[in-house]
Amino acid sequence: MPSYSQKINVDLNSNENGAIKTDDKSKKEEEIKYASSEHISNSAPVGLSPNQIIAFALRDFLGSSSTVVCDESNEGEQPSPSSLGQTLPYIDEHVDDATQSEEEQPLARDTDEVLNNAACRLRRWKAASRKLRRPRIIDNLCVNDEKEGGVSKTNNSGHTDLADRLRSLAAAGSMSASAGELLSLAPPPPAATAPPSPGCLLSPSLADQSSSEYFGSSPECCTDSIGLENSQGTPVPPPGPRYKLATEGTLRVCCFQHTRTVVVKILAAKFLRRWETHVLCLQEEHIVSKTPSGLLEQPLSYSCMQEVYCISRWDSARKYCLRIVMPLGSLLLQANDAYTRDQWYHSIVWRRNIIRYKKFLTKTIRKEVVMKELKNMVDFVMTTPLQDESVTRDPLQILTSLLSEKKDSPDWEEWAESATSVAAPLLAERCASGELCALLARLCRRRPRAAPLPALAPPVRRVLTRNVDFARAPNARQLVKDYISALSAHNSGTALVRRFVEVTHGGRAACPHPRAAPNLAAVALAALDEHYRHSKLPHQCDDSEDEVLCFADILEHMCEYEDWLVVVGAVLQPVPLCVGAMSCPRVAQRLGKVLGALSRDQRCAAHACVAPARAARSSPPSWLRAAAPSDPLLALPQRQLCQLWGSMIGSLLHCCCKRKSFLQSLSKQLPDFVIVALTENASALEALCLMLEWEVASGEQTQLEIIAALQGTELGQKYYKDLCERQQNLQRLQAEGGPRRLALPVRATDADVAALLEAGALGNLECLSLAFTSVTSACAHHLIKLPSLRYLNLWATKFGDSGVQLIAEHLPRLQVLNLCETPVSDKGIEALSGLSNLRRLNLNSTKLSAEAFQILRQRLPHLQEYDIRYTEAW
Template sequence: MGTLTGFLQQPIPYSSMSEVRKYVVARWDPAYKNCLSIVLPDGSLLLQASNAYTRDQWYHSILWKKSIFKYQHLVSMSTREEVILRELRTMVDFALWTPLQDERVAGAPLEAVAKLLEEPSTDPDADAKVEGCVRDRRSWAEAVLSVVAPLLEKAAPPAALARALARLTQQHPRSQLVPMLGPAITRCLKHTVDFGKSPDMRKLLQVFVAALYENNDGEQAIRDYILSVHGPGSDCPHPRVLPNLVSICVAAIFHRQVSSVVTSGNNKRTYRLIIRDFQQCHRFRLQVRSVESRVVKRGQAAVVAAFAVLLARLEHCKWGFRSEYADWRPGLGALLQPVPFPEEALAVREVQESVLMCVMQRLAKDPRCTVHRVLLPVREPRPGWIHIAAPSSPACPDRGELFGEMLTTLLACCCRRKRFIASLLKQAGDDCILLAVRGCDAAQEALCLMLEWRLLPNEEARLQIVNALESTESGKERYAALCQRQKNLQELQQKGGPRKLTLPVRATDADVALLLGGRALGNLECLSLAFTSVTSACAEQLIKLPALRYLNLWATQFGDAGLQMISEHLQKLQVLNLCET
């Protein structure tokens, strides 16, 4: 450190500094500008900086160091709780109000708190040194946490403190420690956290959720906390809250299930297979902790239930099916679409009731295509939620009602496609037949589409589907309507009629349906619907034209859904005009 007279020959201990102040001089004395005065036992020291900013940095840094050394000295000399808490409060206040922008400023008092909350030693002499801590560890922890709580709202706790807080919360889930940790947990959820590199922080969040669930009304406690995190508005202002919550829930459910598999006597190969399957589908790249870690004494079912309920509360509905957190539905569905759970966890009753019967059921009822499309698999042949809810799945939570609701929504919106029906036939064809026999309208409609689009591999499969449809009155009506449509289609596709056709400007979807309803248009190769009012709804009529080669949709309201259907069915189409569409 440089001065006007050179460099210091000996270091000056912070304990010998009785006072540190900014040196104020008259404006007409430029030789002593930007100076710092340090009062020592045998005199004073005057330090001059090149500018006021550097002087202020020196000033606040020295005060910070003095505060730390004073606290360490008092802790080593005194065992009185009130003295330790007073000095700790001084450090916390300094860290909150100092202009220093350094993570070590907030880290020093937090590390001190971690040492105060360490597990008590088994040595009786060491325990007697801190008399208040020995008598009542919980009261001592509450007192310390009440002092450091304002700082935890501003800075993330270090790993040692996170471990200590997790241990205390796990030991005293119904104490005042849990509500005191609420602001610190909320701050962590609002920021980007790599839980793979911070497993102690992840465990702290998981233990906090489990502690909330252990209240007398655990579900209500979780609901209130989620409401406080989301905020009163219609949209949550913190985009990281939802991914962090889902991340800790998925990791907790997976870890509990893996622990139960390993501790129940299964071999290590089963564990490795579960790990590999989980890593392939898990979007968050969470690292599963070692199976040798200590399993909590509380029942596994209760722990799994806590996080399953938390997932359900993210999708909580207050009035009917109008979700309080509708803004979270697209993100929640996208995070859960890869099915980041092992098969064993999906067989747990609490997971089925909360994840499948609550979250997935409401995703299935959401009219937004971006929401209910997450029920489909990310890619084939991996199963999606619709396959997990099928009656033949071990994780099916009911007799197939949820599968029917999913199928109803998908067929009514975006999945009335040959590709989806073919995939459904391959992976859940028997389930559709079973539900069709039970009178499910969506399953009967899917079977009719399989017949209409000729997706069945052989005559035996066709007869099986026809038999299932004719087993109920609603199925008979649908099959009769299908036969009539096929008869009309044969008449439509008979050779004859014009080769080119242009509809007037004001033509609508209903006009297209009437035009293709009672004439032979088997020779129609060129159809112009330019500047008309047709939409994607008329695609079901256009796919009936087997010889169509040119289709003009200039300046129409034709959308992506109609184009997907045309691309699947019109194999001879060569020219498609989509200008201004």
């Protein structure tokens, strides 16, 4: 073995007889000739040519565990290049001797010689080994030898391993990319380098990580992996453009029926053969030409390709070329531009490797080999710059086939756990198919406490955020259901379910995924209904309910977010649960908290869901009926039912502006009002008073029952006393007399309207003008007490939708209404359809829409004059 201080310079341009020339430029130093073959390597066979001896010398040179640099003054010490204490210079870089000390200059020169000689020897070895075509020599150059039982195992990718060893030598000296390119066997840049054969694609970042480290610190972590991929070393595509998978294109083709060494020399000499133009098509197994003739008369199979890479250093006139190395030669494909060339390069590499992985993963039996190749495929898929449907579909199809083939084996669960953990990055970036969702759901169902939950979290969240209709994807819904059940099966299941809901919603105030909330609520309700659908009544609690209580917890946790509360309310109208589910006390407790959150919310879209719906189910029709204290379907204590029912009634009364029609719809539930009123619930007492005031309760016996309920408590007596005073004022107000027309000044307010109506009799008032005053919808409670009112002018006031709704219900004789320049919208305008006697209507400069106006015209056929200028309907 030669020492590192020797100069070894090989002329690669012309060396037909194998002669080796030494450098004659440096005459100041002592000239050292290359040692003879017997001193180079003791393992070289006898009778080899100088080229073969150099190959064996290079194997020993790079295979040595400790690289050394010696000088003549200290031959006993053999320090490694990494122990020189300085950064190795570039091969093609001139180092300023003035910046180095006298002791460092010889060491730097020696290091430069080491790397220069290594590069020359590597190129020389490549030419010699390809020229000889002897598998024995190539196998002996492999560095991955394993001995088991005295038998030597050899890896057939020796040249690739040797190149990697030389790159590692350059990286150990902190070399730049330009220096690494000089040592590289393949000329293309890193983004265009063809991936190695299966078995060499494993990324150390995933090999050294477990799934728990990849997704978070908790063993059952459901945390969002966004923002953690780069920090955890997940393979990502290289920077640069993205490509669609090439399927067809026009390229120029040139074929060389020679060995690789000859092709390299031809390219270096700029010697070109005949070029042909073909329309190539990339198929599943072959590359074919639409005009099969000449060089591409036969299809070109991907399995016959040994190497595929772009040619970056060549004649400028023949640029944008792609080289495909075949067993008996090479094929050059020339594109019109660099983008098209790179697109075809990545597409060919994709087809070639996917076919290889399909064949390998479906035929190999050993688990450790399959897992290793699966990691290789995941890394390859995650780093490809292709963006196409096939890139998304094919890898997941391979994973699905791998899990389906071993579905009946006794160790399928263990096999599926390992495969899912390995494919976690792929599942996090791709949408799982229905068949794969069924397999993953089966894994969660069979071994809930051992399932790789961190790896399954991304596909579950992807289903929740992107699924549109679970009726078309039942396997996806089953995956979400079984995953949540697996979460709750752990010791910290309650905390994990809450964390899952939190992560699904996201850290923002509003969830960025509009489909997440309805999908999650649908899964929870379907799971509850499926479990209790065939349960017997009366209900008896058992241990099997523990598996479904987590879904009721999900509905409760969803109500903690304001944007999701409206969604939960919409899903719960009408009541989607069976009677058996509401008969369970533990489920009823959680549903009670959900209904309490809905009733306390001030938004109509949230609390209106507890009211009876038009398309209500026969049993139960609404949540007001399900939580009715007289005959409850929710298994809650009586006092808690009364509080919940009174809260729901209070929200609906104030939201609907104490609408008369709402109380009329609940007249059949008068016993519930009475029961809740006896607990001194303010909302129930107020509702009973309004029933008497607006004559909703018909019949003397019914009115006596209401009066008795009001006088049964101290708070009720106070409400009844206020009602009697209002009735006396109403009788005095509606007495005959007073003016027929009245107009208030501009500075009038709601208080002024109330004081005016309490001053005296206005039973004859037919025309009232409040134009340009400061009145609001609050004065509508006083205006509805005027029975003879026919004309009402509210021009340029702050009268809104709630006031218009109240007027439309209590003033059916109104004929003229002026709402010009008021803040009313479609919600209030549609309520005017109940004024059958309305003849003139002014909606100038309001928020009227064209659809609302068409509905109003259909419902008011007697409307004679209307003004809709400066509106959307104009």
